[in-house]
Amino acid sequence: MRKKMYKAVLFGALITGCATAQTSSAAVGVDSTDLRELIESTQIMATLHDLSIIGERLPGTIGERLPGTAGYKAAADYIENTLLSYGYSVTRQPFTFQFWEELADPVLEKTAPTGVSYTPYETDGFATMEYSGSGNIVEQTVIKAEVFGCNPADFDSADFYGSIALIERGECTFFQKAANAEAAGAVAVIVYNDEARQEAFLGTLGGEGITVPVVGAAYSAGLELQEGGTLASIYVDATVTSVETYNIIAETQSGRDDRVVVVGAHLDGVAGTTAMNDNGSGSATILEIAKQMSALGVEPVNKVRFAFWSAEESGLIGSTYYVDHLTERGIKDIALNLNFDMLASPNYVRFVYDGDGSATELAGPNGSANIEAVFADYFDAQQIPFEETAFDGRSDYGPFIEAGIPAGGLFTGADEIKTVEQAEIYDGVAGEMLDANYHTPADNYDQLNEEVLDVMADAAAHTVLTFAMTKSSVNGTAKGSPVAKEKLMYKGPKAQR
Structure with a gap:
C-alpha cells in the first residue's frame, strides 16, 4: 500500500473533516461534520434492503435491475420519487442500446x-x-x-x-x-x-x-x-436485442450552473443477482447524501447533479450516452465527476482513484489530482488507511475522463485478490477476492460489509460537500495527463484491450 500525506492543494490547508479548515482567499473551507453525522449506515442499509426486495414483488423477477425490465423501472421509480420528495429537480434521460446476451x-x-x-x-x-x-x-x-x-x-x-x-x-x-x-x-x-x-x-x-x-x-x-x-x-450462440432504458438525473435548485458537480453511481446490475454491492451500495450512498444535504438546507455554491446511470454493466452505456449528448458548453460547465461504485465489499480495501497518476500508469484530466487530494486529506485527518486505484475504465468515470472532465471517487474492490500486506492493514483474508460475490447471485444484502460502507459514505459526503461549496476551480495549477480512449484497459466490467 502507498498511503499519501497530502498538502491541501485545493484549499491551502489540511482538511480535517472535523472542523472548518483554514482557507486561502480563493477557496471556501468546508466543515462536513453536520452532514456526516446525518449520513448513517443504517439508513443506507435500509435503502439497500428496499432495493433488494422491490423487484421481488414483481411477477417473474428475483430482484434483478436489468435495464429495460420491470425490476429496473421499479428501482428507478423509487429513486426518482425519493429525490422529488426532497425537493430536487429530477429528469429521466431515455436511450436505447444493443443488449448482447449469450444463449x-x-x-x-x-x-x-x-x-x-x-x-x-x-x-x-x-x-x-x-x-x-x-x-x-x-x-x-x-x-x-x-x-x-x-x-x-x-x-x-x-x-x-x-x-x-x-x-x-x-x-x-x-x-x-x-x-x-x-x-x-x-x-x-x-x-x-x-x-x-x-x-x-x-x-x-x-x-x-x-x-x-x-x-x-x-x-x-x-x-x-x-x-x-x-x-x-x-x-x-449469442443474440443482440434493442433495449430501452433511462438514466435518472437529479440536481439542486440552486448553485452555479457553470461549475456543476456530477455525482454518479450506476443503478443497474447483472442478471441473476440483486446487485447489492455492485452497485446498490453506490446508488444508496449518493441517494442518502442527496437526502441529507436537502434536510440540512444546504444551498450549494455550485450546482450538484446526482446521476443514477443505467446499462453500466453493458459497457458504461448510460454514462457514455450522457456525456456524448452534452454540448461543448455543457462539457465545460461540468467542474468534475465523482464516481461511487462498490462501497461495501466483504473483503475490502479502501481505494481512492489515482488522479495524479503517481501510483498507477495513468493520471486523470487536469484537476483530478485535486479531487484525489480532498479524499486523501480526509482519510489522513481521520487516520484511516487507504490506497490508490487506477483509472482503468471499469466504471462510469470513463466517459468523463475521455471528455477531459476531472474525475475521482471511491471503490472497495471487486475481483482483485487481497495481498498479505493489505490483509495486515485492513484485516480480511489474503489470497481471496475483495468481493467473492462479484457478478454472482451471492451479491445480496446479507453479504454487504456495513462497516466499510459507513466509512466510505462519510468520505463521499465530505467530498461532495467540499466541491459543492468551494469557490475555487478544481483544476487549479496542477497539470493532468490527457486520457485517450485507447489507453483505458476496460470498458465497464470487461476488458477492451
Whole structure:
C-alpha cells in the first residue's frame, strides 16, 4: 500500500473533516461534520434492503435491475420519487442500446494434431467476448498473426481466408484485432492472453460490428493452438436485442450552473443477482447524501447533479450516452465527476482513484489530482488507511475522463485478490477476492460489509460537500495527463484491450 500525506492543494490547508479548515482567499473551507453525522449506515442499509426486495414483488423477477425490465423501472421509480420528495429537480434521460446476451455455453476445442477441450469461463480456458458474433466453426485451420493484428496489413496473407485467426493480446483493442481479421476473411478469432497476465479474460468488442465468433483465451491455450497443423472448432450462440432504458438525473435548485458537480453511481446490475454491492451500495450512498444535504438546507455554491446511470454493466452505456449528448458548453460547465461504485465489499480495501497518476500508469484530466487530494486529506485527518486505484475504465468515470472532465471517487474492490500486506492493514483474508460475490447471485444484502460502507459514505459526503461549496476551480495549477480512449484497459466490467 502507498498511503499519501497530502498538502491541501485545493484549499491551502489540511482538511480535517472535523472542523472548518483554514482557507486561502480563493477557496471556501468546508466543515462536513453536520452532514456526516446525518449520513448513517443504517439508513443506507435500509435503502439497500428496499432495493433488494422491490423487484421481488414483481411477477417473474428475483430482484434483478436489468435495464429495460420491470425490476429496473421499479428501482428507478423509487429513486426518482425519493429525490422529488426532497425537493430536487429530477429528469429521466431515455436511450436505447444493443443488449448482447449469450444463449448457450460456448465451445473451444483443438481437434488436431492433438485433441484438447478448453473449459469456458475458467482461468485456464476461454470466454466469449461481449458483442461476439455467432457461429459453429468446425475443424478449421488456426493461423497465428505474427504481430498484434492492429493493422489490416497484419493479415495480408491469403492463408487467413476461411481460417481461425489466433492473435496475441496487446497494443490495441480487441475490436481492432477482430475487425482486421474478419476483413481478411477469418471465420473466427481467438485472442490469447500475454505471458505477463496468463489467465483467460472477459473481453468486450465494445458494441456491434463483428459477425464472426470471437473469444479470449488463456496464454497456455494460445501456446497450444500455435502448434503446426492445428485445427480447431468454435461454437458461439449469442443474440443482440434493442433495449430501452433511462438514466435518472437529479440536481439542486440552486448553485452555479457553470461549475456543476456530477455525482454518479450506476443503478443497474447483472442478471441473476440483486446487485447489492455492485452497485446498490453506490446508488444508496449518493441517494442518502442527496437526502441529507436537502434536510440540512444546504444551498450549494455550485450546482450538484446526482446521476443514477443505467446499462453500466453493458459497457458504461448510460454514462457514455450522457456525456456524448452534452454540448461543448455543457462539457465545460461540468467542474468534475465523482464516481461511487462498490462501497461495501466483504473483503475490502479502501481505494481512492489515482488522479495524479503517481501510483498507477495513468493520471486523470487536469484537476483530478485535486479531487484525489480532498479524499486523501480526509482519510489522513481521520487516520484511516487507504490506497490508490487506477483509472482503468471499469466504471462510469470513463466517459468523463475521455471528455477531459476531472474525475475521482471511491471503490472497495471487486475481483482483485487481497495481498498479505493489505490483509495486515485492513484485516480480511489474503489470497481471496475483495468481493467473492462479484457478478454472482451471492451479491445480496446479507453479504454487504456495513462497516466499510459507513466509512466510505462519510468520505463521499465530505467530498461532495467540499466541491459543492468551494469557490475555487478544481483544476487549479496542477497539470493532468490527457486520457485517450485507447489507453483505458476496460470498458465497464470487461476488458477492451
